[in-house]
Amino acid sequence: MTMKCDCGKIGGGWRRNAARVLAWAMLTAGIVFISACTETIRGTRGESSTLTIGSKLQIRKLVDRPWIPLGSSSNDLTPFLLMAGLLVVSALLMWKRPKCQWARRIVQTFSAAAFIIGIHPCGCMTRDLVLGVSDLGSDDLSAFKYMIVFATVGTFAAVVGRSFCGWLCPVGYAEELVAGASRKFWRCIDQGRHAAAVLRAAAFFAVVALLYVLLIEGVLDADFALVYGGIFLAVAAAIMLGSFLRNQVLVKYLFGVGILAAILYAFYRTKPGTYSVVEYAMVFFVMGLTLIVLTVIGDDAKDRFFKKYRLLLWLVILGVYIYGLYNVGPMCLFFQGSTEWPVLISFGGVFLLSILISMAWCRYMCPEGVALGLLASRAGWQINRADLCCAGCRTRSKLPERACTSCGVCTGVCPMHCIENGIRDRRTCIYCMKCVKACPENVLVLVNEIGGRIQEAPYPLPAEAANQEKPCLPDAL
Amino acid sequence: MLARCAVIILMLSCAAGARAERQTGDLPWPMFAGNPARDGNSRVSFPAATLGRLWKSSAPDVVYQYRDGQTGSSASIVSVAGKDMVIAGSYDRSVYAYDAFTGDPIWRFTTGDAVTAAPCFAVIDGEPMLFVASTDRTIYALNPLTGKQRDSKGAQMWTHQVYKWADTVAPAFVGDPMVAEVDGAPVLFVSVWINDKKSKGNVQESAVYAFEPASGRLLWKAAVGSGFATAPAFGQVKDEPAIFVVHAAGAVHAFSARDGKPLWREPFATQYEIRSGVSFAEVDGRRLLFFGSRLFSAVCIDADSAAPVWDCQVGTWVDSTPAVYRKGGRAAVIFGDYHKVLHSVDALTGKRLWSYQADGHFCASPTIIELGGRAAVAMPCLDDHMYIVDAEDGTCLSRAYTGGFLWSHYQRGAAVWSSAAAAKLGGQPILAVTSYDACVYVFGLGGRDANVGAPSNSFVDALGGKLAALIFGAAVAAVLVYNVVRIARKRNAGGGRAV
Numbered sequence: 001m002t003m004k005c006d007c008g009k010i011g012g013g014w015r016r017n018a019a020r021v022l023a024w025a026m027l028t029a030g031i032v033f034i035s036a037c038t039e040t041i042r043g044t045r046g047e048s049s050t051l052t053i054g055s056k057l058q059i060r061k062l063v064d065r066p067w068i069p070l071g072s073s074s075n076d077l078t079p080f081l082l083m084a085g086l087l088v089v090s091a092l093l094m095w096k097r098p099k100c101q102w103a104r105r106i107v108q109t110f111s112a113a114a115f116i117i118g119i120h121p122c123g124c125m126t127r128d129l130v131l132g133v134s135d136l137g138s139d140d141l142s143a144f145k146y147m148i149v150f151a152t153v154g155t156f157a158a159v160v161g162r163s164f165c166g167w168l169c170p171v172g173y174a175e176e177l178v179a180g181a182s183r184k185f186w187r188c189i190d191q192g193r194h195a196a197a198v199l200r201a202a203a204f205f206a207v208v209a210l211l212y213v214l215l216i217e218g219v220l221d222a223d224f225a226l227v228y229g230g231i232f233l234a235v236a237a238a239i240m241l242g243s244f245l246r247n248q249v250l251v252k253y254l255f256g257v258g259i260l261a262a263i264l265y266a267f268y269r270t271k272p273g274t275y276s277v278v279e280y281a282m283v284f285f286v287m288g289l290t291l292i293v294l295t296v297i298g299d300d301a302k303d304r305f306f307k308k309y310r311l312l313l314w315l316v317i318l319g320v321y322i323y324g325l326y327n328v329g330p331m332c333l334f335f336q337g338s339t340e341w342p343v344l345i346s347f348g349g350v351f352l353l354s355i356l357i358s359m360a361w362c363r364y365m366c367p368e369g370v371a372l373g374l375l376a377s378r379a380g381w382q383i384n385r386a387d388l389c390c391a392g393c394r395t396r397s398k399l400p401e402r403a404c405t406s407c408g409v410c411t412g413v414c415p416m417h418c419i420e421n422g423i424r425d426r427r428t429c430i431y432c433m434k435c436v437k438a439c440p441e442n443v444l445v446l447v448n449e450i451g452g453r454i455q456e457a458p459y460p461l462p463a464e465a466a467n468q469e470k471p472c473l474p475d476a477l
Numbered sequence: 478m479l480a481r482c483a484v485i486i487l488m489l490s491c492a493a494g495a496r497a498e499r500q501t502g503d504l505p506w507p508m509f510a511g512n513p514a515r516d517g518n519s520r521v522s523f524p525a526a527t528l529g530r531l532w533k534s535s536a537p538d539v540v541y542q543y544r545d546g547q548t549g550s551s552a553s554i555v556s557v558a559g560k561d562m563v564i565a566g567s568y569d570r571s572v573y574a575y576d577a578f579t580g581d582p583i584w585r586f587t588t589g590d591a592v593t594a595a596p597c598f599a600v601i602d603g604e605p606m607l608f609v610a611s612t613d614r615t616i617y618a619l620n621p622l623t624g625k626q627r628d629s630k631g632a633q634m635w636t637h638q639v640y641k642w643a644d645t646v647a648p649a650f651v652g653d654p655m656v657a658e659v660d661g662a663p664v665l666f667v668s669v670w671i672n673d674k675k676s677k678g679n680v681q682e683s684a685v686y687a688f689e690p691a692s693g694r695l696l697w698k699a700a701v702g703s704g705f706a707t708a709p710a711f712g713q714v715k716d717e718p719a720i721f722v723v724h725a726a727g728a729v730h731a732f733s734a735r736d737g738k739p740l741w742r743e744p745f746a747t748q749y750e751i752r753s754g755v756s757f758a759e760v761d762g763r764r765l766l767f768f769g770s771r772l773f774s775a776v777c778i779d780a781d782s783a784a785p786v787w788d789c790q791v792g793t794w795v796d797s798t799p800a801v802y803r804k805g806g807r808a809a810v811i812f813g814d815y816h817k818v819l820h821s822v823d824a825l826t827g828k829r830l831w832s833y834q835a836d837g838h839f840c841a842s843p844t845i846i847e848l849g850g851r852a853a854v855a856m857p858c859l860d861d862h863m864y865i866v867d868a869e870d871g872t873c874l875s876r877a878y879t880g881g882f883l884w885s886h887y888q889r890g891a892a893v894w895s896s897a898a899a900a901k902l903g904g905q906p907i908l909a910v911t912s913y914d915a916c917v918y919v920f921g922l923g924g925r926d927a928n929v930g931a932p933s934n935s936f937v938d939a940l941g942g943k944l945a946a947l948i949f950g951a952a953v954a955a956v957l958v959y960n961v962v963r964i965a966r967k968r969n970a971g972g973g974r975a976v
Contacts (some may be wrong), residue, residue, distance in 0.1 A: 060790060064748050064772060066727075072744045073702060074727020074751075120748045120772060137674035138647060139681055139704040141949035142724060253960065291956045298960040326889030337773060340816065367788070 010431050022225045059337035063119045072373050075145040080152055086111050087156045089168035094160065101436040104167055112170040123169075123335030125150040126314070126367045130321040153368075154375055159450075161376040165369055166360060166430030170334040171350065176415055176432075178351060179358035183241030189251050194243035194458065198236050205232045221356060227265055243331075250346055252297045252356045259352045262289040263345060280342035281320050282329035285313070286349035289365045292351050303417055306364045307428055314370035330361065331368070352458040358415045363428065373427035380450035383429065385422035387441050404443050410435035481573060502795030504901040505552040506909075509653035510798060510842050511898070513711035515756040516783035517800025517811075518845045519899035521906045526849030528865070528908060537569040537915050544592035548893045551595040551653070551841075552909040552917060554900035556762040557605045557621045561902040564607065564621065565907050565911045565918060566592025572609050574624055575917060576904055577909075585859040588965065590648050594667075594708070596900075597658040598948060601663055601690045604628055608656070608690065610667050614640045616686075635693030639669045639686065646673040646680070647727040652722070652754075656690055659718050659734045665690040666734075668706040668722050685709055685722050685732060697737035702726055705752070706800075712757030713764055714740040716782050721755045721766055729755060729768065729778065738895030741783040748772050753812075754798035754842065760808045760824045767810050767824075769795025771890075775812050775820070777827060787827030792816060796893055798842035802868045804852060811854050811868065813839020815889065819856055819866055830869030836860035838889070841848030842896040846908065848874055855908055863910050865916075877920055880912035 066076030086107060093103045115121065122128055132146030153164045165172050185204075188197035209228060235258050242251030267283055296302045320327055330347035332338040350361040362369050387403045404422045413418050418428035419435050422444055436444045508516050547605035550566030555576060561577035568591045574583040588611035597608045598621060606623040606628075618634040626634040639649065652668035670683035683706035687696040705725035711734065712719050718734035728744040731750070738966055753769030757780060764780035771794045777786040791814045799812040801824060815838045820829040837860025844855040845868060852868040857879060865875040895911040907921040 061537075061748065061772070061897075064788070065785075066746050066748055069746050071702060071726070072728050072746060073704075074726060074747055074749050076748060137679060137681075138672035139702045145726075181692075257957065291953065294960050295956060324888040324891070339773075 036383070059116060059333070059339065060118055061120045061337055070144070072142055073141060075141055076119075077148075079119045080148045081165075083113055083149065084122070084152050084156075086114075086168050087153070087160075087163060090158070090163050091160045091377060091381075094163065094167075094431060094433060095446060098433050102433065102435060104432065107167050108170075108173045111168040112173050112334070115170050116337075120337065121149055121335055122146070123149070124329065124368065125153060126318055126371055127321050127327065129371075130318070143161060152370075153372065157372040157375040158379055160381045161379040161429060161431050162372045163431045164367065164372060165366075166432040169331075169362075169368075171331050171347075172359060172430065174334075174351065175354040175361060178354040179415060182355040186248055186356075189239065189243045189248050190242050190246055191407075192246050196238045196241050197243050201235060201239055202232070205235075206247075223269075227262075231262055234258055249297055253294060256290060256294045256297060256353070256356055259349060259356075260287065262352075263287055263290065264351045266345045266348070269439075270345070281317065281325070281327050282346045283342050283349075285317070285365055286330070286346045286353075286361075288313075289353060289360060292364050293357050293360050296357060300368045307418075307425065310364050311374075312372050313365060314367045317367045329367075331366075338431045358417075359430075362430065363416055363418075369430075370427075376429070377426045379426070380448055381431075382426065382447050382449055383424055383431070383433075383444055384447045386445045399433075403441065405441055407440060409438045409440060410444065413438040479547055499816050503556050503903065505556060505598070506552075506674050506898040506900040507598040508553060508655050509551050509597075509708055510710075510756065510800070510896065511844070511963075513655050513657035513759065515754060515798060515842070516657075516758050517798075517843050517896075520804070520847075521899040521901045521908075522847040523849065523906045523908075523922065525922050528848070528877065530877065530905075531578060531907065531919045531921045531923075532575075533880075533919070534573065534580055534917040536643065537567045537571065537573070540847060544658065548593045548650075548755075549841075549895035549913055550593050550911055552897040552898045552911045553596050553598055554898050554907065554909055555598040555605075555607075555621060556902045557598075559711075560622065562621065563898075563907075563909045563917055564596050564598070565909075565917050566594065566596060566609065566611075567915050568593075569915070570611075570613075572607075572619075572624070573917070574594055575919075577900075577907055577919070578905065580919065582918075586617070586619055586624045587619065589615065589642070594651045594653045595640055595895075596656040597656055598663070599663060599665075599690060601656075604802070606634070606690060606933070608654045608665055608667075610650060610651040610654045610661040610669070614638060614642065614646075614649040614651075614669065614671060616654065616665075616667060616688070616693075618690070635701055637688065637693050637695070637918050639858075640671045640680070643673075646671070650683075650705050652706060653686070655709055655711060657711040657718075662700075663690050664688070664696065664734065666709045666720055668701065668709050670705045672703075683724065685720055685737070687720075687734070687737060695903065699732045699737035701738075702728065707752070707754040707828070710755045710757050710766075712766070712780055713759075719780070721757060721780070723751045723753065723755050723768055723918060725750055725752055727751050727770075729766065730782075731783070737880040743783075745783045745785075747776065752794070752796040752890065756799050756801060758800075758801040758808065758824065761806070763825070763905075765824065766868075766909065767799040767801065767812075769797055769799065769812055769814075771795070775799060775810065775822065776826070777810070786825075789820070789827045789829065790823045791818065794890055796890060798896075800843040800845055801855070802852065802854070804869075809868070811843045811845075811856075813841070813843065813856055813858075815840070817858075817860075819843070819854065819864070819871070821854075821868070821871060833864070833866050833871040833873060834862055835862070840890070844897040844899050844908075846899045846906075855899065857895060857912070858898055859894065861912075863908075863920075877918070879910050879918045880914035880916055883914055910930070966971075 066074055068077035090107050097103050128146040129150045132143045135143035183198060235255055238251050238254035292306050327470045328338055328340055328343045330350045332343045333347045353360040385404055406421045410422060414436045416428050416430055418425040510521050510562055552563050552565040554563050562574045562583060563577050564574045566572050570588050570590055572586045572592050573841045576583060590611055590613035592611050594610045596631050599606055605621050607619040609619060628634055629637050650670040654665060654667040656663050665688040668685045672681045681703040683701040685699045689696055689806045702724040707723040709720045709722045714731050717740060719740055720732045720734050723729050727750050729749045730744045731740040733740055747770050749772040751770050754813060755766050755768040757766055766778050767781050769775050773792050774788040774790045775795050776788045779786055793815040795812055795814045797813040799810045802809045802811055809830055810824045811819045811821045813819045817835050817837055819833045819839055823830060835858045837858045839856060839858055841857045846853050846855055850863055853874055854866045854868050855863060855865045861881050862880045863877050866873055894913050896907045900907060905920055908918060909919045911917050
């Protein structure tokens, strides 16, 4: 018996189902394994109503002593060299193999593994910049430690754009994976397959609950179960309604309201901001991000609006750091291995919001992304349309025989929603190269605007490819 | 050999207060963490199950002064010539001495800048002396009876300026001074970090200084690094008396207490910052060092070899200098963290024994006492209370209000606040806490009930939490209504475009 799968391909039903069961079993076993590897002692409840924090989830780093220390200190060059090395590799792959998404996946996976369980860099470059500047003159070694990562990543951003975001950042990688995994769910809504949609949502909620039990609390307490179950029932009802109406927007909207409720509830329950309401600003930022996502869901045009004004948000977070308030955010879970509640709550929000809008955090909120975007707007390497003369291009790198047909494919595949008809928002693009790969006319090419060089192997036009002709560069190049 | 070690350890643990104890049976608290090993043991027993507040000092002249990186001065409790005193530094550039049981001010000594290190008391050649390290980069020797720099014979006592004053030089960060006996002679140890922001002649150095306490003569100086150095602890590396000090850049150093030469081939370096002090203890024949790390763990290393023994992951920074609680042949290490949790772990294995969660961060050093016949830990918390927790099982025995926060905010981890001091003077046990409100709170038997604490004076309260919630809730509701209206207008069966 065969069945038609979601993507339209015909495949063996039993194989597909067996693969799913196997995937779920492996996922569950992986979670149990991670849980078994972490500490199992739970803290004693005190008089406080707050939770015993991070009692089980602890990310251990393999490297706990510096490999290349500076001045007999913790100031380790290893994270800096790793970042620099991975950025060089990503740049080479980008130039030589612009259509190889699997190469990007390998770099992303290696980078995520290295930063999550390997070494301990502080990835919050905005905070580190402020700390580094304030330490200059009083403790230069400390200042160097704080500023070296920003200096490295910023330098690369000035040359090859936000490749850190698209190739190295584990938060962006996690968001991409979530967005990719939830694509089929939204297709179920559009196709009116409400039972399948609810089942997928139930499976997702079950995994989140399992993670909560195994990694954080140790037990499924009644309070959590009540609120969590309530949110799921509301979401399930929304999915049923939305799939009957075949209205993705309605489901997304109600899902978003559920996420906001969950963040508010978690914040109320854990009360992380003990000494100052601004102390853990990132949680409030993620609450704000939820509102932004809800607004964009309701009105696509607001996407551009929020991207335009995210610099203001960056200035706010910069002000928080300059004012001297402690702050942790979603990136701290991966880079630092911090399992404090503000980190878990803000990362949970970022993770869930990726289901609704792909890479919502990276698009509208990430302070590091905004800072790098400022540098990337004038970066040397740009993805340009070959049929247009790009601004600043000294060699007029036109490929007039290639023309954009405004098919919209690039817009559809862009996870940052930052390209339309081959024209990119340079501050938002993360150089994932999906548009280059997807362009049916091969009109998108990587151009070195500083050196005046174009990618050595612009892929052939469809017609040329059909004629088995080798790609050729115009004489002007 | 063992007997020799035992004698040395006994000398270390009793150190400066030993002579007073032999004469009067008192158990003073002469320095930060109680003794040169910094293990927080007081051996003070409170017969009652709960404590009451005996007195609270009035606020000094200037208290609203906060700067990142400062430490709160812990108190020292001593008895000199029949006078029982609680002595503590303050942000208002002064050191205060109060009567230990009534709180009456006895004297005040003013320095050039805030006094954030705990004063250290010792009897040197029969002369009681108090050593004060001020952030004005100067170390003062005082007469603890009068608070003046004149000893009992009227002779001028010494002052040592670690670094010459200049307008552009930032205040020094000083570690709590400590007196320990090295080869039978007392030596004063203090760590100092001096830095400035001058473009020319820039100074960035931290070092441990050893002085002859009677004369103030500099015996040796050992460079630690370019950043903050925590309070030195005294212990042993093999048979050599040693000084251990932590450099904030993530390294633990061991120097010979005799001449300041490094005792390890290279310092023990961790992957991230350390802001906790280090404590030394000999457990089961092994000489161990304990300290907290900002790599989310408490760490134990072997003092002889600098090899790591264990690290206990807690998921957040540990800035609290660990205390060592002993019972029978076993020992537990107790420390607090920024998850608001107080932990007890086995000293040899690092295995968690219990944990207790409060409402605020723990970044001070715990003090081991006995309350109502139960071994207990006294630990100030940044929720404006001092907690007394059973050292065996982590049950909260008592909680006392210790003053509210004076600042609208503080940068987490930028300051390490005061620890509790416990002493028994004239047969009466007392517990003193210098709070961040610059007042000294002293608890003992027969005072007012201190179990009911006042609410936290947080910024949220100051703003009006309900008003903030109302404004935020209104904003959320407005956005939701706005979007619902828009969706209703744009509603179509196919749903929105994928963004």
